[in-house]
Amino acid sequence: MEKQNMNSLLTKFLKKYPPEDFIRFKKAQYVFIFSFSILSGLLILNIFGLFFLDSSRMIEIAKSSSMLGSSCIIIILLIRSGRVELGANTLAFTACFIASAGFLSRPYYLSGVTMGVFMHLCIGFATLYCSFTVSTAVLLTFFSTHTYFYFFIAKPAATGFLVQTVNSTFIDGLITLTLLYILGTITAKFLNRAVSTAEKESEKNKENYSQIKSLVSTIKNAVIELNESIDKNYNIITKYSDNAQSQAASMEELSATVEEISAGTENVSKATDYQKQSIEELSSSINALSSSIDSIENYGSGMKDTLVAFLKNAKKGSEASGTLDIINKKILQNSNDITLVITIIEEFFDKINLLSLNAAIEAARAGEHGRGFAVVAEEIGKLADHSTQELNRISDLIETNKKDAVESDKVINQILEFIDETMSSLNTLQENAVTTVKALEEQKKLKTDMDNKTKTAIEKTEQINISMKEQQSAVEDIALSIEDTGKTIQQNAENTKILQESADRLKHLSSQIEKEIAE
Structure with missing residues (x-):
């Protein structure tokens, strides 16, 4: 009952997006949940700091979270007004800026471990929920950040075994970002093409129904x-x-x-x-x-x-x-193709969960400096779990669609x-x-x-x-x-x-x- 009430409230909040436009409605839903989760995490962090931290540390946390919190509020308002694309782009650029700034400001031997994961999540979000131009801009920004960090910060300061660590962080980071960008872009294009094909087949079914x-x-x-x-x-x-x-x-x-x-x-x-x-x-x-x-x-x-x-x-x-x-048989085949894509995305979110867990571990090692990032990593893990659940729902809908197609074939x-x-x-x-x-x-x-x-x-x-x-x-x-x-x-x-x-x-x-x- 509580889950139904939450879905009803969320549907009323997203009334600018008709349920018939399933893809756009789900995009708005995911971006809203992501922004609201970050905003809630920042609020909890500030309340915790108000009671358990000294004033100087509390002021530092408030300053660092004010920009991200303001951006989340703006994004929620944009989604409410029906401009989910602009909201998603704003969230991607904000996350890109915070990740790049954090990457450059952290100690050079911790940047790749702590902020690198956040960059990976940002690339995945941009390729799936933003336009090709925005996702490419985010990728180039991260490339520039890695390059500047390597040549002007990490390489001059690294000594001993840290030299190999810095080199590995630079090369592995660029390769991982590139692979995530390519995988996300291909997945997004394939999903859009599959949805377009399904819509065309649905129109043909309506025409044939009228003829019959x-x-x-x-x-x-x-x-x-x-x-x-x-x-x-x-x-x-x-x-x-x-x-x-x-x-x-x-x-x-x-x-x-x-x-x-x-x-x-x-x-x-x-x-x-x-x-x-x-x-x-x-x-x-x-x-x-x-x-x-x-x-x-x-x-x-x-x-x-x-x-x-x-x-x-x-x-x-x-x-x-x-x-x-x-x-009808073509629709059944398209449903099977979409199921394969969903399997790929589930594997992608499993990897995100693993990266989020690693980030939380590294943040715990960093102590007080990694506490804020630990909250963000935890929320990212929750978002990945929620996204996996929604993918399971989509998979169930596709299975239902396949069963309906089989029943339609019998009729x-x-x-x-x-x-x-x-x-x-x-x-x-x-x-x-x-x-x-x-x-x-x-x-x-x-x-x-x-x-x-x-x-x-x-x-x-x-x-x-x-x-x-x-x-x-x-x-x-x-x-x-x-x-x-x-x-x-x-x-x-x-x-x-x-x-x-x-x-x-x-x-x-x-x-x-x-x-x-x-x-």
Whole structure:
């Protein structure tokens, strides 16, 4: 709970840095903690001196810590105002000045041991948190300090075994500073490049997510249109079935009329008129049936075109999902690269901890003169420990990101499987639509045959009106026509049943697609 409260207070203090800008937010956080730790250490040192040291020593400590304390306050105010880069540069230059001044003012046989470590920490901080220009300026300043110290202070004063110590301090110091500068610069550039790549990949993921979202919306709209088309076709088929039943009833009435004609010639004229009227009604029903068949054929063609467009969109979705899978794997690889860099930085901070411990030991050897530096070395060690903890947090975040990338890869594979299943269902639906259109073409042929039969029946009826002698022959012809028409109507009824079953299958497939999209 206390840790959460501290993080909340720190976030409020750094409100100028949005959490979305993770790198800049963390830079401000680290620089603030570093400055605040130094300021706290100086305050504790002055309070300790106030109670346990004499006035002259206390005044000396206050003078030596006033510049560094003032700089830390200015740096904290700069961070608070949102200028973390200027704050980091100020801290680097202040530390550079103090380290150089301390290096030149210490006894020549202790400078390399006491202040050299502080220079190393300053170089590491400048390369990681400051610009290339600032870190280079700090390095050149330390080079100049080492060179001046060696040729004008240490070398003229060194005697005996201290000559070798001074030479080693000069050469080892320059080499160590150079290596730390190169390592820090390369690490900072690699981290910046990795973060930039991750941001670009994140933008690509957002674009691919928008494309998939648009594709799902298109699929939903296509399913809605498909349902509407199926409902219309189903209604037309129902009407077609009703018309077939009406035709069957008309044929029954026509058969009764023929029986009446055979029973007696007295009602021949009336029966003939009734028969003619029934045939005309049959012709009207056939025309209505033809119109219904044409409408169903048009809807079937439209449904076929819709399915073709739907299949194309599904293929595009599959390709986009494949691209997203490749990008997701790139993110996973970048996360692995960042993990390697974090491992290098952890080793770097471990070395800083070791150097800080050595500095504390040397400061203890120096006695009263090294007490102030011991506090600084201790705070630097704490900062290194804290930085290591933050690196572990970053490593945990990267591991979480890798796990999320793996889960995202599973979801993408599920989307690809779903699209494949959808395309398979759509292919089946398209085949059923083609079968329906072919059945409608057969219905059109049957309609033509029915028209011909109806014309024949009308001609026979007219022949009955012309000549009573040909009545029997006409009745037989009509009976044959009725029989053929009955077979045709029966076939139409069977075709209607097939169309209804096809419509039911289409509705079932459409419902399945809609449920899968909703899931």
